[in-house]
Amino acid sequence: MSTTPILEVTNLRVEYHGDNRQVVAVNDVSFSIGEGEIFGLAGESGCGKSTVANAIMRLLKDPAEITGGQIRFKGRDLLALRGEELRRFRWKEIAMIFQSAMNSLNPVMTIGSQMVDIFTTHEGLSVKQARSRSAELLRLVSIDPVRLDSYPHQLSGGMRQRAVIAMALALEPSLLIMDEPTTALDVVVQQEIMAQISDLQRQLGFSVLFITHDMSLMVELSHRMAVMHSGRLVEMAAAELMFASPLHPYTLSLMNAFPPLTGPRVRLTGLSDSVRAGDGSSGSCSFHVSCPPDRANCSGDIPDLREVEPGRFVAEHPRTSIEGTAA
Ligand SMILES: Nc1ncnc2c1ncn2[C@@H]1O[C@H](COP(=O)(O)OP(=O)(O)O)[C@@H](O)[C@H]1O
Ligand SMILES: [Mg+2]
Structure with missing residues (x-):
């Protein structure tokens, strides 16, 4: 897998304009997808996943508006494409399989x-x-x-x-976007289809943006993945690493809400109310109550996604180390 990004999304912001209120559906989202990479985007229904996909495909229509950020594909500014250029790019360069596509x-x-x-x-x-x-x-x-x-x-x-x-x-296409492509299918068929996508990806070398609310399916398929909550990314890392040791409380609850596809049966805990609380629009962090006590700098404001180790990103305030010095 090459690390050259084929797609670069930087500080993307998308709003839906209502009669008297605006919904910020995607808020300061940044990620990139490498050549031949399968990148997973996970999160509950309503968190903004399809809006990200539709922004990349340039399919957003009124009342949706991209109000910030950049999307670059093979180095080109996607948001600047018009008319014939846009028509040629869609499906030939980036193809999308929609929710309930079958x-x-x-x-x-x-x-x-x-x-x-x-x-x-x-x-x-x-x-x-x-x-x-x-x-x-x-x-x-x-x-x-x-x-x-x-x-x-x-x-x-x-x-x-x-x-x-x-x-x-x-x-x-060089990039295939799959927006919850298998949700309507039973688990066995879902797994067969995803295994096939994996095979095809190896044969043909395209990159994939794979969107699902099912963390287990995502981990099986993706090389790297990001978790989205209320329009923002809360964690991004290599899929196996995130699965083995999630850093954000929301990642953990999302993982606990889905049974592993293989291995022993586990009891599902679902998403806790404290994690569900707040849609992020109030400007305060929904995870304040579940934050570990060593976050001395946390005042309840929403933390930015930061790189805590090479390639590993989490939306948390810097920890205060045991010695009492800010990390
Ligand atoms: N056509 C629309 N008009 C107004 N708001 C919308 C519209 N579509 C989506 N939204 C808002 O954007 C949020 C994200 O939606 P969506 O991207 O479809 O989420 P997901 O794919 O993660 O389920 C929703 O919670 C909703 O508030
Ligand atoms: Mg969706």
């Missing part, structure tokens, strides 16, 4: 005609060439090409989701 297939068109359309529209292939590329793509996601002539309702949920993945990969 229900987004057109029910009255065969899988084959939907795939052929992608190649004839974007790459100008003949129908014959497009059909042969479509058959290859289906094989890539372990679907028999005879399924080109099936309608979506004739496929299982898992197969429909695989077909959607194949379509997203059709134009060989």
